[in-house]
Amino acid sequence: MERKWRWARELVAPAIDWEQKGDEWIDRVATHLSSKLRTTGYGVQRIGDFGPILEFSATTGSGGARTDVRILILSVLDGGMRVWLCGAEEDEDPAVSAIWEEAVEKAAEGVKGASKQHQWTALIGAIPTKYGGDVLRLAREVKVDSLSLSSTDRYCVETGLSGRSLSGWRYHTSIPILVRGVSSGYRWNEAQADAARELNRLASVLSIAWGVSVDVREGAASLDMGERVAPDLVPWLNKEWLEGSPDELPKLDVRVPSWVGNALRKVGVRANLNSAVSVYMEGCRLESDHQSMALVSFVAAIETVSLMIYKEDKCDECGGHTSIAAKFRQTLKMVLSETEVEALRPVYGSRSRTVHTGRLHGPEMLPGALSFSVFRETPEVDFEWRFLMPVKRAARELLSMALQGTLPKRTAFQAEPG
Template sequence: MHYEWHEFLGDFDVPWPTKGDEWISRISNYMTQNCGASGYGSSSGGDLGPFLEFTVTLGSEGERADTRLLLLPQPGDRIQVWACGMDARDIDLIDAFRSAINLATAGIHEPVKSHKWSAVISEAISPYGDQPKRLPRKLSLSRMKLSSTERYFWQLGPTPLPSANSWTSRPSIPILIRGVSTGYDWMHAQRSAAEELGSLVSFLSAIWDTTIELQESPAPLEWGERQLPDQAGWMRAMEPGMMEAPNIEDLDFLEIPDWIHDAWTTMNRRARIKAAVSIYMEALRVEVRHPSLALVAFVAAVESISLSLYHEERCKSCSNHMNIGGKFNETLELATTEWERERLRAAYGNRSNTVHKGRLHGRELTPGAFSFSILSRISNPSLEASDVMIMKNAARKLLIMAMRNQLPSRMHYKNPESSQ
């Protein structure tokens, strides 16, 4: 990119990967307050390499100023800053840039601010009419506090078979989440809030053997506490008699095991377990409509646990993990019966064909059809719902064992073929 003039404004100590966004936001906020709306974009070219071009708009008509900043990340957490342009220099604007940069550089070393927020989660609506459960008491996990809203929230749910002429309405008992996240402002704090909430939803889904979903995303308490209406907006024309449910006091409770806090701590400390819980959650989200993809994700959760059970062995030629299938099968022995493992051998082959050949094996191939055969397995689709359920249950058992530190100590895998 060609500029008629450029002026070096200095090198600044900015840890770009962790503080770069905050630094730019601070510059933007200063320029917005003192010079009008500001904006920036990224580009690259010539001998400059990667850089950010930061421009501001001035005046009531929103004209973009020609004088701009070039921000060039350097090795060693340094940022090189230039003012440049094609027309005459705006000295006042350059001085404002200097002030903004100096204040932003000093500001990123200040203590981060705490931001209180709230969100709402609930059990997902099942197409099979399961009764909702409620949280028996308040629960604290890290900086998040959970409490039952003790009221129904009605929403439309999926039907067992796709149909535009049928629908189901189901209630859930929402759970209010109050949390605290840190950041320069809410824009930066909301990412950590969302990550914590995402981990919580996955964790609770595994612990409670259900699917928990986010109903209201995290928002600062200063905006008002997150709430849900009695029913989804598009259901308000329904007759009251169409939304009948037992008294909330008569519903079963979601179990809060005495080991839940230790399990939460273990999951957050061990990246591989946390990843396995996350992929298990994604399997739950697609299980009903996309069982072949759900099987891939459930298997991935088991494989992740198996890799934590055995010392890493890689091929000297290609660096790929070795004996993945053998380790997977031995890991399943911790959570399945011999009969279940026999069923899962074929399911594992189906999973591999989905991953490597793009083949589907479940009800995706026959949407809208039920199989009523009780004498034999149907040949197509070849993946039965019970196989996915077995893999799902095995994955969940292993995840809970991992979070409770109940798995065997890490060991070396002994290939049965090499010992014969």
């Protein structure tokens, strides 16, 4: 190691799941030291010339001075850890060392207990798109798996740039939905990651169920910090600039379909289904400004569904997947007519040119231009309406079938003749 220690003594490494509980163990060590030595915080850094050696030290006082005593943690090949107690410059003080060793042991005992349950709230709702649409309002409060959803019944008005112009803007009005949930973790920041995953799954599944791009508008926050509240206006918008009242806008009452709760549970345990709905959601986030990448996302969602319907075929020589494009087109026929599928024949090639050669096809190639013509083709605009929108619709309908368990039983793929 690059550092020379005044003294070092190896301890019995705690028998814990380091990948899942290591961060909690470190936090518990720091908490114990704070109660015994009045330390104010801690830091972890990587040191050494070999392997990932972690050096843990506590801090004292307002200046954040580091304690002389440190803990070294070294990962070993079998997935376990080796742990040392060390002194940087001073001789060992047995009384202080005993407190550190006690912290190591108490922390190991603590991580074996049940995690704390954290109540949280968040806001989801329709995201601004250039396509507009009705203002959605959740018609009634509903329990969806472990989450509770209710309408905020408040119109929230926000702005976005109008095309490519710094002097113009467009309004987007929504009625956010309040989500209440409970996630487990030693600290809130650990539970928050679990809450974020739940929210992403919820937004993705509702986007499929309602056919509207729904996303997280205010991330999960512990209820200890207060309940999430939807503002009437974004902070930088002057109410005097608005024409009319948001209350006058037409709104569409929506209900959560009965199958959504079971669908969320499926997405939580099936990696392929989780990937499919997540990449569909990513396409929804991209479609207004990055049409070519949105198409890649929607095609990927359909490809993932195709592998739920047809068994994977691999080349005996190279191990690569075969018949991918054919499976894609055959899967489209489950939700589109023969004529529609034929019209989308160029789609897979467009997707491949984007992925493999960086080719872009949509309006993102013409920022700020309105390229419409009655007498000539406008391929960038045509791409969006002829290809992107139908593929998105097909992806949504296929994913709806997958979520509701109505896809046909998986079978070997048989290419159509000709």
